[in-house]
Structures are given as structure tokens and as C-alpha cells.
Amino acid sequence: MNHWIVAPLLLPLLAGMASLLAARASLRVQRALGLAATAALLPLAILLLLEADGGSHLVYRLGDWPAPFGIVLVLDRLSALMVLLTAAVALPALVDACRGADRLGRNFHPLFQLQILGLNGAFLTGDLFNLFVFFEILLIASYGLAIHGAGAERVRAGLHYVVLNLAGSALFLVAIGLLYALTGTLNLADLALRVAAAGPAEGPLLRSAALLLLVVFGLKAAILPLHLWLPPLYGAAVAPVAALFAIMTKVGLYAILRVFTLIFGPDAGVAAEAAGPWLLPLALVTLAAGAIGLLGSRDLRALVAWLVVISVGTLLAGVALASAAGLAAALYYLPHTTLVTAGLFLLVEGLALQRRHGDRDGGGLTPAPLPAQPLSLGILFLIGAVAAAGLPPLSGFLGKLLLLAAAPPGPQAAALWGVVLVGGLATLVALSQAGSRIFWGTNGGRATGPRLGFAALLPMGALLGSSLLLVLLAAPVSDYAYATARQLLAPGDYVSAVLGTEAGR
Amino acid sequence: MEALAALVIGSLVASGVYLLLRGRTFSVVLGLSLLSYAVNLFLFFTGRLTTGAPPLIGSGSDIMADPLPQALVLTAIVIGFGMTAYLVILALRARGELGSDHVDGEREEDAP
Numbered sequence: 001m002n003h004w005i006v007a008p009l010l011l012p013l014l015a016g017m018a019s020l021l022a023a024r025a026s027l028r029v030q031r032a033l034g035l036a037a038t039a040a041l042l043p044l045a046i047l048l049l050l051e052a053d054g055g056s057h058l059v060y061r062l063g064d065w066p067a068p069f070g071i072v073l074v075l076d077r078l079s080a081l082m083v084l085l086t087a088a089v090a091l092p093a094l095v096d097a098c099r100g101a102d103r104l105g106r107n108f109h110p111l112f113q114l115q116i117l118g119l120n121g122a123f124l125t126g127d128l129f130n131l132f133v134f135f136e137i138l139l140i141a142s143y144g145l146a147i148h149g150a151g152a153e154r155v156r157a158g159l160h161y162v163v164l165n166l167a168g169s170a171l172f173l174v175a176i177g178l179l180y181a182l183t184g185t186l187n188l189a190d191l192a193l194r195v196a197a198a199g200p201a202e203g204p205l206l207r208s209a210a211l212l213l214l215v216v217f218g219l220k221a222a223i224l225p226l227h228l229w230l231p232p233l234y235g236a237a238v239a240p241v242a243a244l245f246a247i248m249t250k251v252g253l254y255a256i257l258r259v260f261t262l263i264f265g266p267d268a269g270v271a272a273e274a275a276g277p278w279l280l281p282l283a284l285v286t287l288a289a290g291a292i293g294l295l296g297s298r299d300l301r302a303l304v305a306w307l308v309v310i311s312v313g314t315l316l317a318g319v320a321l322a323s324a325a326g327l328a329a330a331l332y333y334l335p336h337t338t339l340v341t342a343g344l345f346l347l348v349e350g351l352a353l354q355r356r357h358g359d360r361d362g363g364g365l366t367p368a369p370l371p372a373q374p375l376s377l378g379i380l381f382l383i384g385a386v387a388a389a390g391l392p393p394l395s396g397f398l399g400k401l402l403l404l405a406a407a408p409p410g411p412q413a414a415a416l417w418g419v420v421l422v423g424g425l426a427t428l429v430a431l432s433q434a435g436s437r438i439f440w441g442t443n444g445g446r447a448t449g450p451r452l453g454f455a456a457l458l459p460m461g462a463l464l465g466s467s468l469l470l471v472l473l474a475a476p477v478s479d480y481a482y483a484t485a486r487q488l489l490a491p492g493d494y495v496s497a498v499l500g501t502e503a504g505r
Numbered sequence: 506m507e508a509l510a511a512l513v514i515g516s517l518v519a520s521g522v523y524l525l526l527r528g529r530t531f532s533v534v535l536g537l538s539l540l541s542y543a544v545n546l547f548l549f550f551t552g553r554l555t556t557g558a559p560p561l562i563g564s565g566s567d568i569m570a571d572p573l574p575q576a577l578v579l580t581a582i583v584i585g586f587g588m589t590a591y592l593v594i595l596a597l598r599a600r601g602e603l604g605s606d607h608v609d610g611e612r613e614e615d616a617p
Contacts, residue, residue: 129577136584143591147598155602156610159530159595163608166537166588167525173544173581180574181551 002051005060005075007044008083008120011037016113023107030109031098037113038091045084052080053480055487057497059126067126067498068187074126074498077484078331082123082254085335088466089247089342090116092459096346097240099455104149104238111148115141115244122251126498128179128186131255132172135220139165142248145241146233157232164229168219175212182206189498192262192491196269203270210264210274214256221252223316224286227309231293234305239349242301243342243463249312250338257319257327261488262495266322279320280412284419287313291426300348300363303434304341307388310423311337317416318403325406327485332478333399336470340387340396343463347380350456351438354449362449365437369445373452378439380457380464385431387467390424395470400424402478506554510546517543530596530606537592541585548578 015037022029051058052075060073094112102108118138125131143165147158180186182202183194198206215226222230230249234242256275264274290310297303315337318330348363354371355362362368371377383394390396400420407413470477487493517539524536552571560572596606603610 129580133580133584136588140587140591143595147595150598150602152602152610155595155599159599159608162588162592162595163525163533163537166592167540169584169588170537170540170544173548176577177544177548177551177574180577181553186573 002058002060002075004044004048004051005058005073005124006062008041008048008087008124009073009117011041011044012113012116012120016110016117019109019113020107023110027103031102034094034109034112035098038087038094038116041087041116042084042091045080045087048075049080049084051075052077053483055483057494059498068185068190071130072126072187072189072498073124074188074494075124076494077480077487078254078257079123081331081335081480081484082250083120085250085338086116086119086123086247088335089338089463090244092346092463093240093243093342096243096456096459097238101149101238101240105147107144108148111141111144112244114138115145117141119247119251123254126188128176128188128191132169132176135172135251136169138248138251139169142245145244146237148241149238151236153232153236157229157236161229161233164219164226168216171212172216175209175216178205178209178212182209187498188258188262189495192265192268192495193499195263195271196267198270200270206271207274210260210271211278213259214275214278217252217255217259218282219252221249221256221312221316222286222309223252223282223312224289227286227289227312230309231297231302231305234308234345235299235301239346242305242345246308246338246342246345249308250315250334253312253315253319253334256316257330257488260319261327262491265489265491267491273322276322279316279322280416283313283316283320284415285313286316287419287423289313291423294430295426297430298365300352300365300434300438301345303365303430304344304348307341307344307427310427311341313423314400314403314420317420318406321406321408321412321416323406323408324482324485324489326403327488328478328481329399329402329406331481331484332402332470333396335477336387336395336399336467339463339466339470340384343380343460343466344384344388346456346460346463347377347384350452350460351377351381354447354451355438356449357443357445365434367437367441367443369447370442371438372447372449374439376457377452378435380460381435381438383464383467385428385435387464389428389431391428393471395467395474398471398474398478510550510554514543514546514550517546528607528609530599530608533608534589534592534596538589541581541589545578545581545585548581549574 015033019030019033058075062071115138118134121134143162147154219226260275264271266272290306290313293306315330318326351371352363355368357369387394387396390400407416521536521540524532552574555570558568558570560570600606605612
């Protein structure tokens with residue numbers, strides 16, 4: 001067994017606990033601990049990605065209990081990609097937080113590490129109940145982080161978020177209970193076998209369990225009509241937290257991708273393609289709602305929050321196509337959209353601070369002073385806007401191109417092309433309007449806000465610049481995305497890797 | 506016994522959802538607690554209802570209770586308890602910050 005697979009869980013767990021112990025020492029110790037652990041996660045995730053790129057599923061049996069009796073961690077191309085993405089978002093977000101945002105409330109660093117633990121755990125686990133547990137870990141941490149810094153807006157949005165997610169957890173448990181009652185197992189690979197072998201009498205219950213799971217994951221991913229919590233929450237959270245949350249909606253999407261390819265895929269017998277007819281309409285409606293919300297936002301932070309909703313819709317559209325090309329397009333778009341929205345969250349916070357005038361917050365899209373650093377922030381905003389709107393030459397364009405090319409000709413393609421392209425246009429209109437208000441439609445006043453130093457520009461520059469990197473490395477990244485998609489569409493390999501070769505379909 | 510169990514769960518869920526949809530944070534907290542009780546019972550019953558069956562193999566008894574749902578329900582209870590405690594604190598905080606116990610923070614005079 002390769003023991004490195006469990007390291008992305010142990011590292012943030014230990015760092016989080018050590019950081020709790022250091023809470024009384026000083027913030028500096030906590031920062032050093034957090035930064036060291038998060039920075040170490042990045043090479044570790046790259047190592048795991050290279051390992052997973054060999055093409056086989058690497059199984060780590062916790063406590064060495066054989067599957068399906070013990071809990072397993074499974075590293076495949078998808079989970080390695082998600083772990084790397086988590087590390088790539090978390091490090092710049094933490095660097096940004098260490099400029100002072102972590103001082104606004106208590107226990108920022110332990111919560112941040114535990115959030116990473118929950119994220120990595122959800123991506124690596126091979127057990128449905130364990131997935132629930134890691135969801136709860138990341139949610140508990142996110143409840144604390146969301147209201148970090150307090151204030152009426154954060155508490156109000158946080159209250160809605162907590163209540164919704166508690167109701168979601170109850171539904172998740174009902175779905176888990178149903179699946180366990182019908183199949184007698186919760187190991188994902190074993191579930192795939194048992195669901196495929198289930199008799200027709202169990203079909204309706206299995207399908208309802210599958211759709212319950214879709215509701216739960218849809219709530220986490222902010223798919224319409226369960227998206228209303230997201231814009232206020234992300235808009236109100238402090239910038240580094242919002243940046244980290246950019247990956248949190250992707251957990252829901254990851255779970256949809258995993259469960260509906262592995263357990264309820266095309267070979268699942270009576271429950272085959274349980275979510276199939278729902279995914280594309282949901283994706284397109286989410287995209288359309290995101291575009292409308294984007295055009296209607298009057299605040300920079302809300303604007304970026306609606307970009308998250310749009311990106312979820314776009315990704316789900318790729319997943320809904322259920323073909324290698326569609327999944328690969330979604331998997332190429334995933335790192336792009338996560339990194340760029342995270343970078344934009346950090347950038348608009350800097351802009352809002354510099355545009356502040358009198359007692360008015362600078363986030364509103366009304367005439368305000370020109371930001372103190374129009375050139376550097378303007379270039380970063382341009383990069384972010386071009387990437388988010390999907391214009392060439394940045395990675396958003398490539399991702400959308402792959403997605404549009406993946407749609408097979410027919411009514412599906414017509415709907416997809418229409419919504420994705422009009423959504424792209426709406427993004428372009430909203431972002432260019434925002435850009436011209438910030439940099440040209442000024443009220444002639446002098447900026448009073450703080451200038452951003454190198455430590456502030458570096459994280460946002462790295463996140464937004466990664467879009468350029470994704471274009472330069474387009475060939476290896478899209479090759480990896482295609483390989484991941486093919487791996488997802490062959491669930492038999494996953495099953496035989498976890499349960500032993502003779503059990504594979 | 507199955508019918509009784511189903512009735513209990515059903516009425517718990519119905520009351521929980523009713524309370525959850527009300528506008529005051531206190532009823533919402535109670536609603537969520539009822540909902541989580543219902544879910545915990547449901548999880549417990551997924552191991553089927555048996556009486557006098559030990560959850561051990563080779564205990565001399567012909568029938569055996571499934572120990573896994575009991576382990577699952579313990580985990581779910583612990584998580585649910587922690588979450589409810591957090592929600593209560595958050596609701597109190599919201600009462601302090603927003604000046605009202607309405608879930609949207611509406612003041613008494615604005616509320617319809």
C-alpha cells in the first residue's frame with residue numbers, strides 16, 4: 001500500500017490541531033504552521049497526481065481491513081486532480097489571509113486546515129458514509145469560516161447556510177439509509193456491484209435514493225433551485241474565505257460525478273442513469289439563472305459570487321453529456337473556473353477597499369474614486385474578466401470550446417450552445433460594465449484605501465495567471481482530462497481495484 | 506412493529522418540516538432537531554427490526570441484529586448534536602446582530 005494517499009488528510013489534521021494548541025502562543029506561530037502545512041500539500045498533491053496518472057486506482061485500506069468491511073481511500077485521476085486543485089486554491093488564499101484577514105476573528109487557522117481536511121477527505125474516500133462524515137467536517141469548518149469577522153450580513157447569510165445544510169445532511173442520511181437497507185453495503189465499489197445486480201422490485205427505491213443524493217449534492221453545488229444561499233454567503237464572507245469556498249461548490253459536483261458514473265452509471269441495471277434526464281435541464285437553468293443574477297448584481301463581490309453559479313451550471317452541462325468528450329471538457333473547465341473565481345474574489349476585495357469613499361463601501365458599482373493602483377489592478381481585472389467570460393486567448397475559451405464541441409448534434413446541442421453562448425455574452429457584458437465603472441466611471445475623488453503590496457498582489461496574480469498557464473499547458477491538461485473521463489466511464493476498473501480482481505464486472 | 510415505526514418517523518418528519526418552515530429561529534432549531542431524530546430512527550431501522558437478537562456472530566442465537574446501522578446512527582447522533590449546538594449559538598448571535606429572532610433578520614415592525 002502506498003501510504004502517501006492518507007497524507008493529504010493527516011497533514012491538515014495535524015496542522016489544524018497544532019494550530020489550536022498554538023492559539024495562545026501567537027498568531028505568528030499559527031500563520032507559520034498553516035502556511036507550512038498548506039505549502040507542503042502542493043508538492044504532495046503533485047506527487048499523488050503523477051502517481052495516479054499511471055492509470056490504475058490506488059487503494060488505501062484504513063486499518064488494513066479488507067474492503068468492503070473496512071473504509072478505503074481511493075486515489076484515481078479525478079480525486080488526484082481535485083486534491084491538487086484544493087491545494088492550489090488554499091495556498092494563495094491562506095497567503096492572502098495572513099495579511100490581516102485572519103485577525104478579524106478567532107481560530108481562523110485551525111478552521112482553515114480542517115476545511116482542507118474535509119475537502120481532501122471527500123475527494124479521496126471510497127465509502128458513502130465516510131463521504132457524509134467528510135462533508136460534515138468541511139461544513140462545520142465552513143460554518144465557522146463563513147461568519148469569520150462577524151457582522152450582520154455574514155451572520156444572516158451564515159444562518160441560512162447552516163439551516164439549509166443541516167436539512168441537506170438529514171436528506172443525505174435518508175439516502176444512505178435507503179441504500180444500506182436495500183444493498184447492505186456502503187462501500188462505493190461494492191454498492192456499484194449490488195445496485196447493478198438488484199432485482200426490479202428494488203428499482204423504484206434505488207432510483208429515489210439516487211435522486212435524493214442528487215438533491216443533496218445539488219444543494220452543496222448550488223444547482224438551481226438550491227442556489228439561493230450562495231451569492232449572499234460568498235458575497236459577505238471575507239475575501240480569502242470566499243476564495244477557498246470557490247472549491248467548496250465543486251465538492252458537490254465531484255460527488256455527482258463520482259456517484260452517477262460509478263454507482264448509477266449506464267450499467268446499473270434497474271437504477272441505470274437515474275439522474276440522466278435531470279442533469280442537462282438543471283445545468284442549463286442554473287447557467288441561465290447565474291447569467292441573470294450576474295447582470296442584476298450591484299456589488300462587485302456579489303458579481304463574482306454569481307460567476308460561481310455560472311461555473312457550476314457550465315460544469316454540470318459537461319457532466320450531463322455523459323460522454324468522454326463532455327466529461328473531459330468539464331474536467332478541463334474545472335481547474336480554470338475554480339482558480340479564476342478564487343483570484344477574482346481576492347481582487348475585488350482589494351478594489352473595494354481602494355474605492356471606499358466617505359463611509360460607503362467600495363464594492364458597490366456606483367461612481368467611486370479611481371483605485372490607487374489602476375494599472376496593476378486593471379491588468380489583473382482584465383485577465384480575470386477575459387478568462388471568466390471565455391474569450392480567447394485564455395483558458396475559459398478553450399474549456400467552453402471543448403464543451404460546445406462535445407455536444408452531439410441534435411436538440412441537446414442546440415439548447416447547450418444557446419445557453420452557454422448567451423451566458424458567456426451576459427458574463428462579458430456584466431464584467432465589462434463593472435470594469436468600466438471601476439476604472440473609467442470614477443467620481444474624480446482621490447483613493448484613500450490602502451495600496452496593495454507584493455504580498456497581496458502575488459496570490460491574486462498567481463490565481464488569475466494560472467489561466468495563462470492552463471493555456472500554455474493545454475495539451476497535457478486536456479490529455480489528463482480525457483484520460484480521467486475515460487477512467488470514470490469504465491467503473492469496472494474502480495470496482496476490481498477496490499474489491500479484488502475477481503469481483504470486477 | 507414496522508407500521509408503528511413508519512408512523513413515528515412520518516409524524517416526526519412532518520412536524521420537523523412544519524417547524525423548519527416557520528420564520529423564527531427557535532422553531533427552526535426545534536424543527537431541525539425533530540428532523541434529525543426522525544433520520545436517526547430511520548437509519549437505525551435500516552438494519553431491520555428484530556427483537557432479542559444480539560449484534561454478534563456465533564452468540565448461539567439463530568438470528569442476528571445488524572450492528573452497522575447502530576454504529577452509523579451513533580455517528581449521526583454525535584454530528585447532529587454538535588451541529589444543533591452550533592446552530593443555537595448562531596441563532597443567539599443573529600438575535601444580537603440583527604436585533605430580531607426572525608430568520609431573515611426582519612424587525613418586528615417591518616414584518617408583515
